Amino acid sequence: xxxxxxxxxxxxxxxxxxxFLECVQDMDHENMFWYRQDPGLGLRLIYFSYDVKMxxxxxxxxxxxxxxxxxxxxxxxxxxxxxxxxxxxxCASGLSWQPQHFGDGTRLSIL
Amino acid sequence: xxxxxxxxGPFNVPEGATVAFNCTYSNSASQSFFWYRQDCRKEPKxxxxxxxxxxEDGRFTAQLNRASQYISLLIRDSKLSDSATYLCVVFTxxxxxIPTFGRGTSLIVHx
Numbered sequence: 001x002x003x004x005x006x007x008x009x010x011x012x013x014x015x016x017x018x019x020f021l022e023c024v025q026d027m028d029h030e031n032m033f034w035y036r037q038d039p040g041l042g043l044r045l046i047y048f049s050y051d052v053k054m055x056x057x058x059x060x061x062x063x064x065x066x067x068x069x070x071x072x073x074x075x076x077x078x079x080x081x082x083x084x085x086x087x088x089x090x091c092a093s094g095l096s097w098q099p100q101h102f103g104d105g106t107r108l109s110i111l
Numbered sequence: 112x113x114x115x116x117x118x119x120g121p122f123n124v125p126e127g128a129t130v131a132f133n134c135t136y137s138n139s140a141s142q143s144f145f146w147y148r149q150d151c152r153k154e155p156k157x158x159x160x161x162x163x164x165x166x167e168d169g170r171f172t173a174q175l176n177r178a179s180q181y182i183s184l185l186i187r188d189s190k191l192s193d194s195a196t197y198l199c200v201v202f203t204x205x206x207x208x209i210p211t212f213g214r215g216t217s218l219i220v221h222x
Contacts, residue, residue, distance in 0.1 A: 011196070026115065033210075039213070040119075041214065042198070042212050042213060042214030042215055043155070043198065043212035044212075048209070056209075058209065059209075059211075062214075074165075090154060090155070092155075095209060097209070098143070098145060098157075098200070098203060098210060099155075099210060100157055100201070101157075101178075102154035102155050102156070103154060104153075104154055105154055
């Protein structure tokens with residue numbers, strides 16, 4: 001069965017910390033995506049990657065960076081976490097530009 | 112104006128009812144369209160693609176109206192298990208082929 005795995009289901013960090021969210025997919029997909037989902041705002045694209053070491057900004061990249069050193073792994077980095085980055089973060093992967101499979105999500109709280 | 116808009120609902124319907132949701136998009140250059148389903152506290156899952164000619168998958172029918180710039184999802188003979196949030200996704204080519212999610216429409220099917 002296809003799998004997109006996010007490293008943590010729940011995470012609590014402090015303001016100013018550097019936070020890493022990891023995502024691994026086992027489907028050999030070219031494209032990987034990071035979204036955040038907030039009540040009333042829906043899913044918003046932060047960054048996506050269409051190949052190793054390639055990345056593109058989504059709708060809300062400010063305060064985030066990403067890393068794609070290997071095809072199967074796409075990391076989201078909060079350089080200096082702030083309380084407005086408290087959210088549900090969802091990773092997805094797909095063969096095409098369509099996010100076909102999502103991970104379970106990481107509920108991140110910044111205190 | 113948001114690029115992709117959905118009525119958040121909730122749509123409250125009895126089992127066996129037929130229910131339809133619309134999703135409007137603002138960019139006439141949008142090219143591909145999909146419906147996802149998201150259960151409470153779960154990740155989104157691809158439900159079906161939306162083709163220009165319309166397409167059907169069991170009790171679900173998806174249609175595209177390019178002239179009026181909306182897509183629709185029709186669910187016949189609603190089941191309790193259809194209760195979920197339904198997200199539409201629109202792809203628009205403009206440099207990168209970035210998907211935009213609607214905020215979702217909540218459906219509650221009651222006995």
